[in-house]
Amino acid sequence: MPQPNTPDTPVSRFVAVAQSCIQASAQDPNASEHWRLFDELLVSFNDVAEQDALPLIEQIMNEGAMRFVARTLARRATERFAHNARAWYLYGRTALIISSDSPEAGPALERAWSIDPDADLLLPLCRAAAFVAGKQYPEAEAACHEMLRRAPDSADAYSNLAIAMRGQFRTNESIAAAEAALKIDPAHEHAPLNLALSLVDAWRFDDALTLLRHTIAQRPDDDRIRLPLGELELRLGIWQSGWSNMHARFSLPGLREQLRAREQECGVPHWRGEPLEGRTLGVWLEQGYGDSILLIRFLPLMAERVRALGGKLVFGCFGPLVELFRPLIPADVELNVDFLKQTDFHTPLMSLCAPFGFGNDTLPGEAYLGADDADVAQWRKRLGVGDGRLHIALTWTGNPQQTRNDIRSLPLAQLEELLATENVVFHSVNPAASALVATLRDKGFNVIDWGPELKDFITTAALLQAADGVVTTCTSIAHLAGAVGAPTLLMLDRVASFIWGAEHERTAWYDSIRIVRQAHYGDWSDVVARTREALTVQAKAASTRSK
Structure with a gap:
């Protein structure tokens, strides 16, 4: 944010409050002082003239901790300047920055487009992203082509075009678009994943595997790459690294919260091979019903391994699956329905597949469950x-x-x-x-x-x-x-x-x-x-x- 020139203009007052708000957010975004300053910022924004308001929002957008504030200010701008296409564009863009599938983004961007398609060079690209999030793939395709008409070297446009083509089952075109994005920008954030997924669609599994392994070597902390790599390895029967890479599934929002709840709220550490002598290991189901039915076949073998390590296994089971699974649960395994009791360690069921080395030799295809x-x-x-x-x-x-x-x-x-x-x-x-x-x-x-x-x-x-x-x-x-x-x-x-x-x-x-x-x-x-x-x-x- 620029330094205020004088203390008495609407812009300088807004900038001064914005700077204080940024500092408060960096220290503690939940502090009461932060929220007081936020309210003050909104009030001061009402006095800023139209020609000054929108550039100020764009500056705040670049402050990571202030993106939610920028979205609120942009929404306020659409109320004050409903005729201004750029206000609607900024509202849609800030909503996309916060969440790629924001329900606010699409309508705002379409309003901007209806008022002035030239409100911003990137308006077609933002529209494409919103269409992709809504699975409106033909509309996303058209928006990408408009962006490429304006900026032929837009790697982002080609990357989004790859998603739009894939969503319409046009696999070869999806591959070509993702490759074009990488040719323009070899370090593009999203294009390698889009290309890999399209290669899998084309059953070019070896090419996809090579690409994902190359990308993860460059981005070892990128779970968006590691998870599809794990899935592809398991598809191809590459069990050990496949099971290990599947830990990246906890980057997904729902599973991430489940893991955090057990480790932070319940204070139960994730088991990473520590000695189990005289200790309990809680195993729980984190996937849907289908994956739970798939993996429950390993429970008796898991119990045997835990028993050999001197520990006791506690099994957390979904209620609707209890009677189906009961005959498969060893007698010394404690059954805990719908939630996991306090144990010394915990681990999701799938996460034991890697340390216990489950693969072809432990993969029985015959029936292992049954009704009376x-x-x-x-x-x-x-x-x-x-x-x-x-x-x-x-x-x-x-x-x-x-x-x-x-x-x-x-x-x-x-x-x-x-x-x-x-x-x-x-x-x-x-x-x-x-x-x-x-x-x-x-x-x-x-x-x-x-x-x-x-x-x-x-x-x-x-x-x-x-x-x-x-x-x-x-x-x-x-x-x-x-x-x-x-x-x-x-x-x-x-x-x-x-x-x-x-x-x-x-x-x-x-x-x-x-x-x-x-x-x-x-x-x-x-x-x-x-x-x-x-x-x-x-x-x-x-x-x-x-x-």
Whole structure:
């Protein structure tokens, strides 16, 4: 901030308060003095003329600790100078600086664009970033091209263009855009990751691996690179370094808070190989239900290793999974439901995979979970198994909060095509899908909704084991079906989760799963056709058996 020339002008008063605010923020941003100065700054801003207000906001934007203040001032500027495109631009830009997926940014930038597209050279680039955050990829593409028209050597524009192309399943164009960004700026912050992800989309796994390893060597503390590197290594069966690099997942906001809560709020240190003689090690589930079902197979071996080290294992389990997991929990392992009791050390379940060396030789593909035989028999009666028709448990979408849910889910048109398979009764185990199932039934499709009755995973497991087979997309149901050994057709998008590896039809994790993967990114037509073909063969066999 510049030094005030006189103490009596609105600008000099604002600058003086801003300097005090910056100093207070650097010392303690939560101090009451900081908030008093912030209020004073807003009041003084109201007296600053339009021609002076916006340059002052831009100066404050460059002060890291003052970015939230800059956003508030920019929002105030849009109230005072609603006709000024640059005020709206600064509001949108400061919102993006604070959070790349800010809901405030897009509307503000569009307002700026509607008033004056030339409000700032970087306005198209900011619009592209906001469109990317909102998954409006065609609009992001157009904004990137406008930015490149203005600044042909904008590496940022090419990097965002790579994301826009990838979001539209235009993999080769995405690769070309990311490579263009790196040609302009070899040290670009985001382009290496965008290129690596696009190379994975293209199944150029070796090229992606080389790029990620080269980048992490230059940026050893960049978890944004280390996490996809770990995922790719696990996809390719490079177990030790893959499991180790997966610790970078705790850079993600939700998981970071979970780790901080245990280590700082509960005062339990993360286990890093310390002696366990006479001590307790708390192991907890930090991932979703599907990953928990996947990794629980290792719990008995983990307990054995902890026991050999003289320690005692305490297992923190999600409530809905307790009855499903209970038979797998060793007798000397203490079960703690939904939260982890005070222990000497803690560690997430996945984090034990690296120190204990889990890999191919500890990766059983056979069933390791299962429901009670009597419950399975009861479900067979309820489903009508054996009546001459093929009875298939079905999921076509997962948790809508999952970042890839729109990519991994079967679109409605393809779902209806699948449901049209003759002599097949589909049993929906999708939660919260009753309204859609009712609509599908009204259209004449043979689908039954069991979602409201499936209150826990052990009940769902019994249904999956009772059915003739399972058809699912990449959801927790896929993991549950594989864990109980149910014959399963897994419909995957072209790349899908790293868990499903780099093979086309089989996975080392589950012997009972056959993968039906997209031949082309974003195209489900071939997946549905092959799934229907397999179901038709099974349906004919079911009809023959009943005669």
